[in-house]
Amino acid sequence: MRIKKIEVEGFKSYSQREVVDYLDAEFNAITGLNGSGKSNILDSICFLLGITNLAQVRVHSFNELVYKQGQAGISRATVTITFDNDVPPDKQPAGYSKYKEIVVRRQIIINGKNTYQINGISATNQRVSDMFRQVGINVNNPHFLIMQGRITKVLNMKPMEILSMVEEAAGVRMYECKKQSALRTIEKKECRFIEISRLIDKEINPKVERLKTERANYLEYKEIERTLEVLGRKMVAYDYYNSKLQIKDSEKRAAEFEQEADKIGDDIAELSNQIEAEQLNLKALGEAKNMGPEMTKLENELKERQDEQAKADSEKDEKESNLSELRKAVDRKQKSLESDKNELTTKRRQLEQDESEIGDEEHRGKSAEEAxxxxxxxxxxxxxxxxxxxxxxxxxxxxxxxxxxxxxxxxxxxxxxxxxxxxxxxxxxxxxxxxxxxxxxxxGTQHDNKQKLEAEIAQLEQRLRVLNYEPELENRLEQERTQLANERTKCAQELDRFEARNYKLRFDYTTPYNGFDRSKVKGVVAKLFKMCEAKYATALEVVAGGRLFNIVIDQVKTGEALLRAGLPRRVTMIPLDKTSATVLDQRQIGQAKRMVGEDSVFFPKELINYEREIELAILSIFGNCLICVDMDQAKQLTFDKNIHCRTVTLSGEDFKPSGVLTGGFRRPDASILLALNEISGQYERIREIDHRIGATEMELARLKPLRQQYDQLNGQLIVQQKRLNAINEELKNTxxxxxxxxxxxxxxxxxxxxxxxxxxxxxxxxxxxxxxxxxxxxxxxxxxxxxxxxxxxxxxxxxxxxxxxLKGTFSKIKESLAGLREEIGALENSIEEDEHEIEQMNARIDEMRREIGIYNEFVMGIKDRVKQAQQELEKYNKELRSQEKQIRTKTTEIEELKKRARQLEAKLESKRRDGDEATKNATEFAKRMQQLEKTHGWIAEEKQRFGVDGSAYDFRDYSYEIGKRELDERKARTKELLRTVNPKAMDSLGTAENELNELLNKRQQLEKDKKQLYDAIEQLDEKKRTELLTAHKKITADFSSIYSTLLPGASAELVPPSGAQNCLAGLEVRVAFNGKNKDSLAELSGGQRSLVALSLILAMLKFKPAPFYILDEIDAALDISHTENIGKMIKNHFSESQFIVVSLKQGFFDNANVVYRVNFRDGRSVVTRTENRHT
CATH class of the missing domain: 1.10.287 (Helix Hairpins)
Incomplete structure (x- = not known):
């Protein structure tokens, strides 16, 4: 892609449109006097290529590029260049292969915008820059552009700058720019990734969880609203239906009462006749009764004998009392005797102790006295x-x-x-x-048998001793196992009743498969921890909410197995291998404690005890909240910008950063944790009992074979002992x-x-x-x-x-021991006297017992006579009582008849009142039905279904109390939900979940893009390294060849800095003359250094030729011969590229195919074209 035409208008010294047309495809030269504007043509090319370093086009701002900076009435500068795109496809920019020519136009307006067009279509700076970079033209690091002073600049380049030239020549510089741009893009994506993650973790996820809870509450609220209406209708229907039944029942009972009243009236008339007849019979029995004098005689005789018995009983009681007193005296004397004996024992021990301590001194004294x-x-x-x-x-x-x-x-x-x-x-x-x-x-035979039996018995006894089995131990263990089993049954029944009242605490499941490890299921959260103190129960329940009844399992696979096996109710599981927890950091907790005091705020984890294996589940429930003493502290911490977390008070108020406050007073008896705390002893007792039962059964299992051996040996021993006893009996009288x-x-x-x-x-x-x-x-x-x-x-x-x-101590010792011996002697005498007295008292007791025995026989004789008199009197009284009994019977019968009459009269009155009451009730229930029909219009349509089995008004297991309780429970729940319900939660949750999914997709895409960018950078870095090593090798060879050609006898090369392994650390120029290296370029003359720089530039141009090259007075420091040589070399060796050269030396531009001469006329630059004819 080469330049065919350049058009400038309003650019620098070109006030009017000037066209540099028909540029040669190989070698073009521009010449002119100083100040004529020849270099401005090169500046216009750089301007169009998108240069950003304005110093290279010798201005400080874009306004200076406009002719006279817009002061001559020209306010814009325009440069248009036509490029020949009729080249091989590999040298064409991507996307432009169908164009034979590419026309690029750039225009800048004073204090206005800067615009680009490619083939008449607006384009961005980046698009134009990328297009030129694809064909090896980077105007911001231009190896194709050698401006005035570039030779000197090359000589002063550092190793990395020379490496940069090599990179540009190798065509990898564009990649480096793209790499830096990609790294900046990665950095931006990383920031975005962090921001998205923060939004997901800190805002969106908590918001979604909160909205899920609110949605659940809202759905529950709506469901309860619908249920309330149904329950209300059912209660009204039951009231109507029951009233109707009561009317029928009341009418029926009124009729029955009337019939019963008539019957009772007939019964009362019949009873009156019976009473009159019985009263006549009673009068006849009273007249027949006659007591006479015989009864008086029998009574006097009985009285005399009873007086005699009373006197004898009194004397007997006195004797027994004396005997009892004597026995008590013996007991007291016996206790006194025991006390004296104990004291005597103590005194004797004291004497023995004293004699052991000071007895030697006494013995020495007595021995001396006796001597x-x-x-x-x-x-x-x-x-x-x-x-x-x-x-x-x-x-x-x-x-x-x-x-x-x-x-x-x-x-x-x-x-x-x-x-x-x-x-x-x-x-x-x-x-x-x-x-x-x-x-x-x-x-002898019997004795032999006896000895043989004794030997066998001894052997059996030895085997039993070795066996070390105790039958009593096994019996005790059996009794203990039975007692423990009974106690466990009682504890289990109490726990069953408790869990029946709190069914969510029970988690029963079917074993999914044989060999299933039940320890994988940890249990209900509420039962997996214990509170440090009961006062935290309400707050902990509010923090946990419904998650208190979640089931903790070890991993997701366990949950899947349980679900496949089927569960009796719907539960939420917490798998420890997939659970993540949002936990307050220590900075937040510390800040909170400093704000309200150590004793006023608590991290929930600090208030409970649990096993370490379930810590992740505990943190997922209690990890992102604080518990405060009162509402003021909770509110302060929730809305503090440094803490900004959920807080719950001890009384149950729940503060959330979103501004929602829920909760309030809760009844202590409704606390599940307090109930669990009270019943937890039963769980521990059952575990302890199971452990003890297991140990007992293990011991019984150990004793079972021993018992069998013991029974066998003991049976043999009993048989042998019986045989031995029989032989001994036989031998005894021989x-x-x-x-x-x-x-x-x-x-x-x-x-x-x-x-x-x-x-x-x-x-x-x-x-x-x-x-x-x-x-x-x-x-x-x-x-x-x-x-x-x-x-x-x-x-x-x-x-x-x-x-x-021994004079000083012997007397004291003697007196001390003598006193103690006297006390012992006195006690011995006292004990002897007491024993003698007790013996006498016991003898007296025996004598008194004999006397009482004899007197008892006398008393029994008197009792027999009393009994005989009583029998005679009883015989007479029996006859009298028979008559009296008949009278009493008749009297009782009469009273019973009268009583029955009174009862029937009362019953008659009661039946009449009941009948009136039933009639009145029927009237009231009828009014109640009319009132209900008037109040509830739907009754007229629905009353045919009231009481129908299977309908909405099925009252088989229904009562007013049940309905009232259900209605009150749901109303209470509705009232509770009203404090937290959010009607917009349904829509908000959908929006929040969409936002969350969108952010998750973005985060995933960012991760994917970042990985692709890093992979591409890694691959291209390796490719860049390979290309640079290849370019360094080729450019060094060309550099040495060109420099040797321009300066015979000299050589030059590009080498890595000292200590570097390859060219990637930078490149330095090393020059040698006649095989001797120079330490630095400073040892060369100015011309030699210029040739070094020019050779390096030409070597790079030769490695990977750009479509065109621009040279601006690079021959300024060279003499004429070198200038001509350079021109010829360019013409002969760089025919594949287009050169545009600015020079003042004829020896240089005479080698060009086309020469453009620039003159300054009438305040503006004018260009004329001349073709050189070479033979």
Whole structure:
């Protein structure tokens, strides 16, 4: 796509329309004097291509593009360029393949709008820019445009700017712009996505939920309105129908009452005749009665005997009272005795404790005292020429020796007797044992059986002990299981009654399939948590509303299974795997507590206890609300801009941010949570009972096999024991058994004789030693006395010293222990006396009991005589009572007849009044029917259906009370709904749901668009990278070739910056002369640097030629030879592109095919065309 014609009018120095026509398809040059306006032609091309950087066209505003900025009467600038589109399809812009030419026109008006036209059709800036970018022309990053100073600018470019030139040459720059635009679009879409999500979550969803609730309330309200009308009509119809029935009934009863009254009148006349006849009979019986003197005699005799019995009974009672008092005295004495014994036990324990603590001190003191007495006695005896024995008595040595010899002789005699008796016993015992062996041989079988049975019994008892089974334990467990089952039945019945009154708390379902895990169904929400305090019940019920009776399940699949199996009633389920919860954040809760106080506002979750597994369900119900103490606080928090959430007061007022207030006072007895709180103990008790029953049944199951083994072993043991007892009975009176008893007695006597010998022998040895010792003392009596005296004096001194040491504590210890011993002795004496006294009292009790027994026989005799007199009197009285009975019977019969007469008269009066009342009722009910027909006109049409089975007026199970209750319940519900009902909820909900669906679709589309954009960016980024690497390789090769051609011996290349892996991080120019690299371009001359820049530009032009190129005095810094070389190179090597060159040097534009010369005449620029003829 090349330029064929340029038309400018009112643009810069071109005040009048000027046409640059017939541009050459290859090389065009524009020349002219400075200031003639030759560069303005290039500016007009850039203006039309949509340049945004006005500095490149050397102006500061669009107004400066208009000739003399509109001051010469020209107010608009217009540029029109005709492009040749007769090129291969791949070089044509998309959508314009059918056009041979494309005419683009751009016009700007002073302080007005900027317009584009393509082939005469208005177009946007973006559309024109996209069209040019498709053919590789981007005027805002133009590699095709080399203006004045571009060479210098290229030399000063940074790595990323050079990379930008490569991108433009590779044709990926347009993609980068599109990418940035797409990222901005994604950013906008993300903002929109966030806004839509916020609208859905914070506004639309809550609004839809609220409107659903309001719609449900509205539908319920309308339904109740219709029901009220039906119930009202039914009550009126029942009133009319009942009145009609009452009229019939009243008329019927009036007739019946009249008939009954006539019959009663006849009965009264008949009773009067009977009363007269009975009164005559009674008079005859009274005359026949005669009492006489005999009865007086019998009564006097009975009285005497009764007095005698009373006296005997009194004496008997006195004796029994004395016996009772004596027994009470024994009881009191027995209690006193027990008290003394307890006190004695306590005192003895105290004495034992004291003796263990201070007994050693007492013993030391007593030992010292006794030693002192013995020493003094011994000194006194020695002073008398005597000594002391073991008891401390003064005796002579001779007396001591004699006494000791006597004791020794007694012990020796006892031993000899025992040995003689032992010899006799052993002989007898040996004989008895021989006899027993002979007898045992004859009765050995029974003994063998006995030993065998004893061994078997021992083995069975050992096996029972090892079995470790207790029959009593199993019986206790059975009783406990029965008691627990009965208690569970009572609890379950109470719960059934409670759940029957509150049927929504019960959730019964059929097991969907075998193996279904019932723990997947968590239960009714109301039963899954417990309140911390009862005062929060009303608020929590208002917060939860109908969701209090929702069913919590683990996942959606469980709900589907339950629905397929069928449910007895309609319920709402909360699957934990699909439930989401809107929860107030901690910032809102904290702000609320700071506003009204910690104790005045509560997050519902904090007021209940529940299992963690159902937390999501709990939060979905209680998570987006606050509970306040009163209405003022609730209102303040609801409408605070930082909190702005639903609040509920403890008394049940419900504040919503939408401005709706509902609720008010609720009866405490109507609270389901309070009722659940009271009955919850039954649920826990049932769980506890089930656990205990399970444990009991497990224990019983464990004991069952043990019981079977125990029964078997115990049965065997009982049989064997019976057999053993039988054998023992047989053996008990046998000669062998008698012999064994005798042998046992003899063996006891042998043991006794041996014991005497063993006990006496040490005494004999000691006494023998003592005799020898005394005989030795007697031989040297004088020395013995001196030695005894010294010993006694030493013992006396030691005892006195010991007593002196214990002087302070011994007396106190002695007194303390002596006092305690005296108390114990006194208690022992008292106990002994009490026991003796109790024994005497018991003897007296036995004596009194014998006396009372004897006296009882005497009293019984008197009672017999009294009884005999009573029988005689009773016999006489019986005859008298018979007569009196007949009189009383007649009197009673007469009274009964009179009573019946009075009752019949009263009944007659009652029947007459009932008849009048029935007639009156019939009249009133007739008036009531007339009034109802007058008030309710529909009765005339509908009354034929009143009371018809199956109709709307079926009264089979109906009563006025039932109808009134139903009507009152619905009126109360209507009154309650009126506070919250929203008639517009139906329409509003549809609108809100449509809005929600629209926003959800938009959000889904935004997600889809964003993903598509990211995918496209990712793919194009990779394609861009590939294209850039290819372009860098080709442009570097061309750059080096062109620079070597323009400056022989030199080379140049584009390389990535130091440390970079590839060209994507930027590109730098590296120049070498004769193979030696230069550190920077600053080492080159101005001409060399210009050639570097020009070579780079030409290399880029050669990589991907644009349709046309514009060069503006790029040869300004070059000498003539280089200028000519550049011209020739363009002509010879860039024939595929169109060049439009501005130059002042003839060596350059002489190589052009067409030369346009610009002159400035009469204040405006004029263009003339010249063609160069080249041979």
């Amino acid at each position: 002192l007495v013995r020493a003094r006695q011994k000194l006194e005896a020695l002073a008398k020429g005597m000594t002391t024995d073991d008891e401390g008595n003064a005796v002579t040595l001779e007396a001591q020796l004699t006494a000791t010899r006597t004791q020794l002789s007694e012990h020796q005699t006892n031993v000899k007797k025992a040995e003689m008796r032992l010899g006799q016993l052993n002989k007898t015992l040996s004989k008895k044992r021989n006899d027993l062996q002979q007898i045992s041989r004859r009765s 000669p062998a058994e008698v012999m064994r008893v005798e042998i046992a007695r003899l063996e006891d006597e042998v043991a006794e004789a041996n014991a005497i010998i063993e006990k006496s022998q040490p005494e004999i040895d000691n006494l023998t030693k003592r005799v020898k010792e005394l005989e030795g003392r007697k031989t040297n009596e004088g020395a013995f006395r001196e030695n005894e005296k010294r010993t006694a004096q030493n013992e006396l001194a030691n005892a006195q010293k010991e007593l002196e040491q």
